Ligand SMILES: [Zn+2]
């Protein structure tokens with residue numbers, strides 16, 4: 295079968311590999327029907343993910359059909375349509391028992407798929423801990439509706455949860471890329487009074503505005519986000535801030551636009567160290583929460599998709615056949631032509 299393979303720093307190649315087989319009783323084999331490309335795939339290619347193993351098949355955002363399960367898999371059987379979680383996890387270690395599955399201590403736990411073990415930009419994939427890592431796709435829900443469940447929507451849902459958002463709050467989301475959009479969609483579930491979306495890319499702001507995501511859209515090169523937010527909060531600042539952008543100055547923006555006692559959620563992955571200027575923020579009594587997603591809410595997310603309360607399908611702006619995946623990578627990386635997310639279809 296064909297598989298997008300991390301060969302060496304800077305090099306991905308589509309290679310022929312043997313089809314995977316069940317090696318642990320808790321494994322499932324999935325025939326991939328639709329996959330996506332994530333910015334983290336580019337981070338792997340460019341050598342920014344030290345744990346990524348050379349030779350691994352990349353891809354951690356995909357849906358498919360179960361073709362085989364190990365003897366220990368209880369919740370799934372061949373023929374089930376499933377979304378695959380970015381994180382596979384054992385379910386019983388210290389961290390899993392607390393829902394912190396990103397730090398599952400099993401060797402196949404946390405973000406393993408498409409990083410440390412073969413992932414889903416391939417025709418078939420072995421998924422460990424299938425009972426925890428798979429989410430059934432209900433009838434009537436398309437691959438594209440379900441595609442972002444395990445990674446981007448999990449991230450947005452988790453981030454919104456960390457923000458302690460109450461009804462009537464004003465939430466700032468820094469970054470209007472795919473993760474920022476999913477975060478804003480999930481913040482909306484908590485009934486804030488307003489979501490302010492901040493990005494310096496006018497086309498991404500326009501994407502959010504035209505799809506009704508957020509209530510105010512701010513380009514910091516044109517107006518001061520702090521001023522816009524003060525105008526919405528009787529001068530206080532944002533009740534919760536989601537820093538999703540990971541830009542040169544967006545961490546500083548995040549704490550500056552927060553009101554005293556706000557929660558600042560740092561979802562972004564930075565490519566250089568950041569400064570926490572405690573002396574400047576003394577007395578502001580902020581709470582910072584950071585991290586990589588604990589993707590343990592896929593069932594809830596799929597229910598919200600089924601009932602129409604979450605719809606991330608507008609993010610899928612481009613579609614390619616698997617045989618065209620190199621073109622898909624080029625366009626995804628260029629951000630051109632309004633690219634947000636791509637669906638790679640395997641059945642065409
Ligand atoms: Zn990802």
Ligand SMILES: [Zn+2]
Nearest residue numbers: 384387390398
């Ligand atoms: Zn675990």
